[in-house]
Amino acid sequence: MQHPLFSVAQIRGIERTAAAGLEPGILMDRAGRAAADHAADLLGPGTGRAVLVLAGPGNNGGDALEVAAHLAAREQVTVIHLRGDGAQPSFETARAIERAGASSATFTDALPSAEPDLVIDGLFGIGLTRPLEGRGRELVDTINEYGCPVLALDLPSGLDADTGAVVGPDGIAVRASHTITFIGDKPGLHTNEGREYAGQVAVVGLDISQDQFPPATALLSTPDLFAHCLRARGQNANKGTFGNVAIVGGAHGMTGAPMLGARAALFTGAGRVFAAFVDPGPAYDSTQPEVMCRLAGGFDFGTATLVLGPGMGHSPDAVRDLLRAFESASPLVIDADALNLIANSPDLQQRLTQRGNAILTPHPLEAARLLGMTVPIVQADRLAAAHELAARFNAVAVLKGSGTVIAHGDQVAVNSTGNPGLATAGTGDVLAGICGSLLAQGWPLWEAALGGVWLHGAAADRLVRRGIGPIGLTAGELPLAARAVLNELVRRYARRRS
Ligand SMILES: NC(=O)C1=CN([C@@H]2O[C@H](COP(=O)(O)OP(=O)(O)OC[C@H]3O[C@@H](n4cnc5c(N)ncnc54)[C@H](OP(=O)(O)O)[C@@H]3O)[C@@H](O)[C@H]2O)[C@@H](O)CC1
Ligand SMILES: [K+]
Structure with missing residues (x-):
């Protein structure tokens, strides 16, 4: 079986076509649920573990908030939500904000004093347009020192999904132990700095039909x-x-x-x-x-x-x-x-x-x-x-x-x-x-x-x-x-x- 890799432009196109035939927000629902299941697998059996969720201003942050809402039923979830001062959140992200707000997750601006059991990185995904700076950079700097598993949503924040370069100059990116990537896999998770930063990559297609996928930009080479x-x-x-x-x-x-x-x-x-x-x-x-x-x-x-x-x-x-x-x-x-x-x-x-x-x-x-x-x-x-x-x-x-x-x-x-x-x-x-x-x-x-x-x-x-x-x-x-x-x-x- 072939393992296709898609460019950001292609992923955006697939998302547009798929979303047009679905109720608003379904894709984020699916992404959030799949990522929460993946996080639960990483945590293993038990309850009450400390999970730190970093949520950015866009839909990657929306995914993270969905994960926070799901995990809060069993774990001690702390959310740091960087809202940014740009546009209003999308419909689905606004809904994720509400869901996480209604859950037992704790919202804060400060990092917890003790290292958590798991970090969810939902700061930035394929919408990253410039190097990380300010508070986002500080957060990434700190979590990169943690020894716990770090699950990146879609891609490690700070990485370019097309090229695997850390967006720079003098850029920084999340060093994830695991990445769950949505719709299709991306070349940047597998070359250049990608293998260093993405860790183990899992691909979740969000139940989008294969006939909505264009020919891949590249293939991951397997036997x-x-x-x-x-x-x-x-x-x-x-x-x-x-x-x-x-x-x-x-x-x-x-x-x-x-x-x-x-x-x-x-x-x-x-x-x-x-x-x-x-x-x-x-x-x-x-x-x-x-x-x-x-x-x-x-x-x-x-x-x-x-x-x-x-x-x-x-x-x-x-x-x-x-x-x-x-x-x-x-x-x-x-x-x-x-x-x-x-x-x-x-x-x-x-x-x-x-x-x-x-x-x-x-x-x-x-x-x-x-x-x-x-x-x-x-x-x-x-x-x-x-x-x-x-x-x-x-x-x-x-x-x-x-x-x-x-x-x-x-x-x-x-x-x-x-x-x-x-x-x-x-x-x-x-x-x-x-x-x-x-x-x-x-x-x-x-x-x-x-x-x-x-x-x-x-x-x-x-x-x-x-x-x-x-x-x-x-x-x-x-x-x-x-x-x-x-x-x-x-x-x-x-x-x-x-
Ligand atoms: N596509 C799909 O099929 C699906 C996508 N899904 C998810 O959505 C993600 C894409 O969402 P997205 O387009 O909202 O982009 P995202 O990565 O959240 O960032 C954009 C925000 O960040 C901001 N910003 C950018 N760079 C910045 C910086 N350096 N420092 C500070 N701010 C910066 C930028 O603001 P601006 O540039 O306007 O200032 C904007 O507010 C995708 O990766 C996946 O996780 C899933 O739900 C499933 C279906
Ligand atoms: K991310």
Whole structure:
């Protein structure tokens, strides 16, 4: 099943259409009830717990007041309602104010002296227009220090639902442990700062019929998007069935980078794996003697899927190897130094765009160089930046980072796996190796990028679940974990198909 992500403009459109066919206020009723149920689940069995509800001036505040009215029947609810000095509340928010006022919730301006058992964040949702300041900012500052669960309604206040950026400059947002989001899921909860601030995300459709939803802006990447490429291995298979991968890079002093990529390709199922070194490199890898070491200058680039860039450096030999690789018809994964060489060369850019058949895997700085912009601009709208990279270079673009964004043509997906353990040297080489391996096994570019990114993150998640990281997780540990995750996926999906 697909997991769609909608822009704020789309959510507004869906809401308008749905509300036109319903009694006024029904959608807020549903949102309030669903959020109150979610809060009750977080509190667990019992009664009389201290719940702090922060309600803002708009309909997000209305949702919060509905939650307060529901929870007040069982819990000790304290409400801080920031009314703002703008327009009058909407019909449904006015009704929520009345309901909460008629309940046993206590209204106050001051934060309780003791930390509550649960905070409900209903300050701002998709109507946030500027950074938090004044009292709202003070409240967020304080609750961000709490250790209790924080349930954000629709989205953490202060976050941009489209981009996952904290609305700034010098912005602040609620660090929620959980977010219950209404009508449809939003990209900003899953990329950039979104994963840090939104916590666990639950989506509540408010019983709006699916035919009122437009095509999604993006998809959350889950194995359902590439499951059709997962194949159990036939008894009669041989190594030739699973393709060749060559990792091209490893300038003097950087031989480890292609070796990491090569191991990743090997452990995720490529038939034969080469490490092709720009400068004379090791004759073989004693830890992984299955990897065949070659000099890139003499390697026939037409015989393998090519992963270009790990530790490649910037020498004339590196440029020569890149040009030769572009002239081959092989599928390419382009990473690291190869991306920087391309960013500096209009000629390489033109050749890449003309040949196509490539996955680019930049981190935000490499993406900024390729696009001729700054990192903050890339990060301010990661979906747009990935789109632009894909369009400009006629490739599948993988913009790495928390909530990696994968784009091709008009398709965009946001990855759902991974953790801060990946923020360490060499993990990019492993990702590139996995993508190359899937390509070599016959996966199309789009699925190889989606699958590679998902597997790489899931491998890190698996290691962390087992106590390996996030602190101190090393890139070299990922390939074995990726192998385990891939085999589990194949078992799960191959069984489903049979
Ligand atoms: N859409 C739906 O389908 C449904 C929506 N629902 C809920 O409604 C939410 C959207 O409601 P919304 O449009 O009223 O916007 P919301 O986020 O409450 O904020 C707007 C208010 O905040 C103010 N304001 C803005 N920024 C500010 C700042 N930095 N600092 C201070 N003030 C600031 C702004 O005032 P102004 O900019 O005019 O000064 C205005 O008063 C949505 O997220 C969901 O929770 C559900 O009930 C279910 C159905
Ligand atoms: K909120």
